[in-house]
Amino acid sequence: xxxxxxxxxxxxxxxxxxxxxxxxxxxxxxxxxxxxxxxxxxxxxxxxxxxxxxxxxxxxxxxxxxxxxxxxxxxxxxxxxxxxxxxxxxxxxxxxxxxxxxxxxxxxxxxxxxxxxxxxxxxxxxxxxxxxxxxxxxxxxxxxxxxxxxxxxxxxxxxxxxxxxxxxxxxxxxxxxxxxxxxxxxxxxxxxxxxxxxxxxxxxxxxxxxxxxxxxxxxxxxxxxxxxxxxxxxxxxxxxxxxxxxxxxxxxxxxxxxxxxxxxxxxxxxxxxxxxxxxxxxxxxxxxxxxxxxxxxxxxxxxxxxxxxxxxxxxxxxxxxxxxxxxxxxxxxxxxxxxxxxxxxxxxxxxxxxxxxxxxxxxxxxxxxxxxxxxxxxxxxxxxxxxxxxxxxxxxxxxxxxxxxxxxxxxxxxxxxxxxxxxxxxxxxxxxxxxxxxxxxxxxxxxxxxxxxxxxxxxxxxxxxxxxxxxxxxxxxxxxxxxxxxxx
DNA sequence: CTATGCGGGGCTT
DNA sequence: AAGCCCCGCATAG
Numbered sequence: 001x002x003x004x005x006x007x008x009x010x011x012x013x014x015x016x017x018x019x020x021x022x023x024x025x026x027x028x029x030x031x032x033x034x035x036x037x038x039x040x041x042x043x044x045x046x047x048x049x050x051x052x053x054x055x056x057x058x059x060x061x062x063x064x065x066x067x068x069x070x071x072x073x074x075x076x077x078x079x080x081x082x083x084x085x086x087x088x089x090x091x092x093x094x095x096x097x098x099x100x101x102x103x104x105x106x107x108x109x110x111x112x113x114x115x116x117x118x119x120x121x122x123x124x125x126x127x128x129x130x131x132x133x134x135x136x137x138x139x140x141x142x143x144x145x146x147x148x149x150x151x152x153x154x155x156x157x158x159x160x161x162x163x164x165x166x167x168x169x170x171x172x173x174x175x176x177x178x179x180x181x182x183x184x185x186x187x188x189x190x191x192x193x194x195x196x197x198x199x200x201x202x203x204x205x206x207x208x209x210x211x212x213x214x215x216x217x218x219x220x221x222x223x224x225x226x227x228x229x230x231x232x233x234x235x236x237x238x239x240x241x242x243x244x245x246x247x248x249x250x251x252x253x254x255x256x257x258x259x260x261x262x263x264x265x266x267x268x269x270x271x272x273x274x275x276x277x278x279x280x281x282x283x284x285x286x287x288x289x290x291x292x293x294x295x296x297x298x299x300x301x302x303x304x305x306x307x308x309x310x311x312x313x314x315x316x317x318x319x320x321x322x323x324x325x326x327x328x329x330x331x332x333x334x335x336x337x338x339x340x341x342x343x344x345x346x347x348x349x350x351x352x353x354x355x356x357x358x359x360x361x362x363x364x365x366x367x368x369x370x371x372x373x374x375x376x377x378x379x380x381x382x383x384x385x386x387x388x389x390x391x392x393x394x395x396x397x398x399x400x401x402x403x404x405x406x407x408x409x410x411x412x413x414x415x416x417x418x419x420x421x422x423x424x425x426x427x428x429x430x431x432x433x434x435x436x437x438x439x440x441x442x443x444x445x446x447x448x449x450x451x452x453x454x455x456x457x458x459x460x461x462x463x464x465x466x467x468x469x470x471x472x473x474x475x476x477x478x479x480x481x482x483x484x485x486x487x488x
Numbered sequence: 489c490t491a492t493g494c495g496g497g498g499c500t501t
Numbered sequence: 502a503a504g505c506c507c508c509g510c511a512t513a514g
Contacts, residue, residue: 071491
């Protein structure tokens with residue numbers, strides 16, 4: 001592992017996470033050792049990404065995620081697998097007082113979730129609805145965690161095809177707030193519903209710019225959520241996360257000054273989508289924005305023009321309308337989205353290993369957004385089982401099938417040396433068939449916009465953010481090129 | 489009560 | 502058999 005950071009990549013080479021700069025897969029018999037640095041914790045990962053966290057990182061230890069992830073048994077105690085539960089929304093897609101939408105975090109516990117779904121929308125009192133995640137070729141997006149030595153390897157597969165729910169910390173805060181209120185009976189109803197709560201949050205730390213009181217009836221789900229993102233909030237104020245370490249803007253480096261993660265941080269900003277009106281991108285600095293949520297569209301779908309509606313469907317997924325479609329998809333999910341993008345089914349098998357994360361924004365923009373509601377089964381789509389999500393078997397198999405493989409570092413050809421590095425750092429033979437050249441070739445040929453990538457990724461501007469997409473985050477950033485009025 | 493993890497078990501390919 | 506999901510149980514906060 002005599003890797004000389006400088007030789008492998010420069011800070012400015014790309015905006016890849018450290019984990020993405022190294023070729024590895026959660027199923028590898030042996031994961032990279034002697035890591036030189038770690039990624040800072042990412043709450044809202046999205047896309048096919050990998051991160052390598054410091055085993056000391058509390059959030060990583062807790063296998064935390066902004067998305068509501070539940071444990072999924074993969075019969076492999078070495079690798080923890082979790083799948084996304086989606087998001088709970090108002091079945092009527094009502095608009096909150098602040099113009100946002102109700103985007104509740106699905107309860108992880110099955111029973112609690114069933115209860116939750118029986119509740120009514122706090123805003124319009126209509127039923128709540130769980131929008132399941134099908135971002136991984138029809139299956140929920142999966143996250144894999146594996147502790148190995150001093151590092152915690154994280155790998156995500158799939159692109160969330162739904163808005164972000166409340167973050168865990170927000171949900172917890174809301175619950176505790178409700179509890180406190182219920183216990184403090186002397187407060188007037190009015191006070192309970194309005195000022196106190198938000199005020200309390202702000203007073204005590206912080207931090208829930210996206211939690212707003214809504215005209216509610218039911219006390220339990222009072223804070224509808226969803227953002228307004230107008231309020232920049234210091235990351236460290238965020239309660240349940242170990243703010244001390246995770247959110248510093250740079251890698252946790254070990255003898256190497258990693259590239260600033262500010263770009264990633266920015267990615268977590270809340271975004272608001274306003275049909276017909278200028279779109280805003282509230283790039284609130286700091287980790288916590290990640291939770292100040294995104295997907296906010298001010299207009300009820302019903303008032304949208306067809307064009308707007310299409311856009312909304314693609315990016316914002318108007319729930320009430322789309323759910324109708326949803327119900328029609330009883331047949332087994334077909335591959336779409338990325339596989340469609342890649343065009344060849346063979347690539348699909350390799351998708352899990354590519355840094356598709358960086359493509360999300362663009363793909364959405366092109367209408368390739370893997371939105372289940374608009375899914376059009378690709379004629380070349382392979383059978384569902386070709387999706388590699390298993391962690392049960394630790395073997396080389398994952399690297400075998402595709403005739404052509406694409407590399408993890410789609411963001412920058414300069415990372416090619418990593419392969420050599422990998423050859424050295426990983427037990428020989430672990431990646432016998434890796435063909436860096438082919439990988440890049442594939443990337444280039446299948447992802448046209450790749451050509452637009454700057455050879456050197458400088459600090460990302462907004463477009464870059466979207467292009468690099470994911471960036472931890474919000475998949476529902478709307479149309480990248482519509483976000484011209486970037487704030488902050 | 490709910491979040492988390494574990495692991496049995498059934499279904500599909 | 503492999504891979505995936507559902508479900509129940511145990512534990513912890």
